[in-house]
Amino acid sequence: MPKYLTAALYKFVALHDYRDLQAPLLAVCEARQITGTLLLAEEGINGTIAGLPDDIRHVLAFLRSADIFRGRLADLEHKESWTEKKPFYRLKVRLKKEIVTLGVPEVKPSEMAGTYVKPEDWNALISDPNVILVDTRNDYEVGIGTFKGAINPRTRSFSELPDWVRNEADLRKKPKVAMFCTGGIRCEKSTAYMRSQGFEEVYHLQGGILKYLETVPEEQSMWQGECFVFDERVSVGHGLKPGNYEFCRACRQPLSPEDRQSPLFEQGISCPYCHGKISEQKKQALAERQKQIELAQQRKQVHVGAKFTPRRKQAKERSET
Numbered sequence: 001m002p003k004y005l006t007a008a009l010y011k012f013v014a015l016h017d018y019r020d021l022q023a024p025l026l027a028v029c030e031a032r033q034i035t036g037t038l039l040l041a042e043e044g045i046n047g048t049i050a051g052l053p054d055d056i057r058h059v060l061a062f063l064r065s066a067d068i069f070r071g072r073l074a075d076l077e078h079k080e081s082w083t084e085k086k087p088f089y090r091l092k093v094r095l096k097k098e099i100v101t102l103g104v105p106e107v108k109p110s111e112m113a114g115t116y117v118k119p120e121d122w123n124a125l126i127s128d129p130n131v132i133l134v135d136t137r138n139d140y141e142v143g144i145g146t147f148k149g150a151i152n153p154r155t156r157s158f159s160e161l162p163d164w165v166r167n168e169a170d171l172r173k174k175p176k177v178a179m180f181c182t183g184g185i186r187c188e189k190s191t192a193y194m195r196s197q198g199f200e201e202v203y204h205l206q207g208g209i210l211k212y213l214e215t216v217p218e219e220q221s222m223w224q225g226e227c228f229v230f231d232e233r234v235s236v237g238h239g240l241k242p243g244n245y246e247f248c249r250a251c252r253q254p255l256s257p258e259d260r261q262s263p264l265f266e267q268g269i270s271c272p273y274c275h276g277k278i279s280e281q282k283k284q285a286l287a288e289r290q291k292q293i294e295l296a297q298q299r300k301q302v303h304v305g306a307k308f309t310p311r312r313k314q315a316k317e318r319s320e321t
Helices: 020-029 051-064 119-126 158-167 185-196 206-214 280-300 313-317
Strands: 003-010 037-043 042-050 078-083 091-095 115-117 129-133 145-147 176-180 202-203 224-225
Touching: 003 051, 003 185, 020 051, 020 091, 020 224, 037 158, 042 051, 078 206, 115 119, 119 129, 119 202, 119 206, 129 145, 158 185, 176 185, 176 206, 185 202, 202 206, 206 224
Parallel strands: 037 091, 115 202, 129 176, 176 202
Antiparallel strands: 003 042, 003 078, 037 042, 145 224
């Protein structure tokens, strides 16, 4: 059985004292050697963490029952997956203005979100001819997999979605709008935004794509491709089995097996998407990093490596559930 347990979680709930929660939460996670990222904001908590099973469950119990949270996370839900290796190298407990950045502070998902639809009921909803289906994720995520018939807003970050909604006339051609995302957090916030803009019948996939892939049998699935995830697994398929994509270490673009066969791909250094766009200085640094990774692998050691800034900042900032 795989050794490490990954828990993805989020909850929109008023945490006006969120700044006071950072230090105790960090201390508990460090004591249990947890890796990953947890985000705290006035609107709630969001994150994905990994560690040994008993340690992850200890942290989850702390979130749900510690006195400092005053019962506000008692019904916190999480999704589990298992890996042979830790999917994260470091631990971060960060304070944010929003746990997922839309840039519309008056939108309150805890009060305004659309109608939840369970994964087992999702196929029937999106097969309804009166429904328009919207993928709320970013363009590079949609590029490796989405639901059949879904609209791709071609956003580079979630904060671009409100502009797209305001300018997309097709959204008002059908009476119902269904929205989905990786783990539920972005579509929950986006449906709240839609309702604030006058859309009345708005639905979102409860638990997101990950819950759908975990719950719905592959032979009944309307999902096409793989699902991008914000950790070292890169992508997952039906049953949450690890997918076929890998990160480019220079630009963090998810790379298919075909991309990795390109003559422009160089392991750890460049890929077809960033080839020719990287400075010589950065290429040398990446080449040295790759050399150290290979040496560590030969010695059967874990190489964390130097911190780097990916081309898509939002992919590093979020632990998307």
